[in-house]
Amino acid sequence: MKKLILTTAALVFAGGMAMAESHMKTVRLGTEGAYPPYNFINDAGEVDGFERELGDELCKRAELKCEWVTNDWDSIIPNLVSGNYDVIIAGMSITAERDEVIDFTQNYTQPDPSAYLAMDGADVDLKGGVIAAQTNTIQAAFVAESGATLVEFATPDETIAAVRGGEADAVLADKSYLAPIADENADLVLLEQEELIGGGVGMGLRESDTELKETFDKAIQSMKDDGSLNKLLTKWEIGATF
């Protein structure tokens, strides 16, 4: 019992210290760090990409102190609702299904068409072949509906490796992710067929965090209004501008 009281006292003390340290509200941004150009880990080992620049700018405008955290895509929503971080900013498309579990800010990208990537010269049957997609993405849901055989992978990178290794005929993902890969690899090409799925990318927040949602909504709107968001979208070659 004595120990319990001591521990509690120590925790209270530590808590009080940390509270006094900073006045600015700290917000933890959770991202995947494996989905360029949206987010990736650069050579220095730091989070980089379109969403890094966007997130830093939004936090500046909202006068928040932001910390970047990386988390597996698979558990990115569960870890948000259990409070490991406060915001998901990871190229996550706004869907009705996700909206039931978490809340979204307004979209900060236009709906980006999804494209297929396959080996050059391969004859791919999009309705009956084997299509790879990342787990828990809108593309995976789309393939599951389309009648093709879906193979899911935990990271985007593994989906590309699956096409290379012959496990899948093609991979379905956001075009802005696949286009640079097709561009730099002579043996991979984008197919002509594109799918218009998803309603743009937004930041994901806990449903109870309405205040933070409004803050970010306002910040995104101000970036849309002054054109700085469009500049970022062009710089990182992400879909259409606003």
Next chain:
Amino acid sequence: MFSYCADPEALEGFTWLACYLTTGKHMSLYVSLGVVLLLLAITAPAALLFGFFGASAARSKLLPLRLLGKGYIAIVRGVPDIAFFLFFVIALDQGIEYLRHKALCPGWNEPIRQGNDFVVCTAAKMPLSTSPQWVHEVYGFSLAVLTFAIVFGAFAANVLFGAMRAVPRAQIETAEAYGMTRRQSFWRILVPQMWVYALPGLSNLWMVLIKATPLLFLLGVEDIVYWSKELGAAKLARYSDYPHGDWRMWYFLGLLVFYLLFTKLSEIVLERITRRLSHGQATTGGEALRKAAT
């Protein structure tokens, strides 16, 4: 790192490799190697401690204590490691936050579970969301150490429980004949002699523990598996100064060699310890040592 690394595209062969292997990202990989070793260094003694108390409790004369010890061994040994890891860490984290919430925010009247969300007041967050990233990492690491210690402690408890019973009864009887109390014979006769019987089991456990460290990845600690995967993934020239294809195989091969070397080293050390502990013991190992000496 090196001065000639400023323009990686112009580099070739060895210098390219030297620059590539010293990027900030690779440094994170090397740091994570240290994290794994640190985890082992802390977890092994902690698990042994859990095991010792578990075993002592399981052979206690008091029924509740005995049930506690046996229950601990049976439950933790019977649950798959991964399931325990996934469940326990979340439960522990939320449990801590719940208790802090009750203690720190008595005036809070909103429910803690709001639909899917687990909401506690800001002061009860563990660690506080205002604390820097390293505090979060240390906290996550500590949860991992505790979970590892509890899981491996249960196995160690079982090993030690068996070892305590393996010490020849005659030794204890002699101690009792000399007038030692139960406590004295436990600490002076039983415990020093049980290690040689426990060692094969414990060394097995140590090997399994080394191999289980990639489970850290499950707990969100960025360990060597995470960084190997991340570094091995194909890199495009527009996002990285060191573009390359899918190199995961080579990174995983490196991991394999690391673990193999490490377990080999452990085997050598454990062999030495066994020799030392066998001295003067009434076992075949001890007998062989005695014969060799004369």
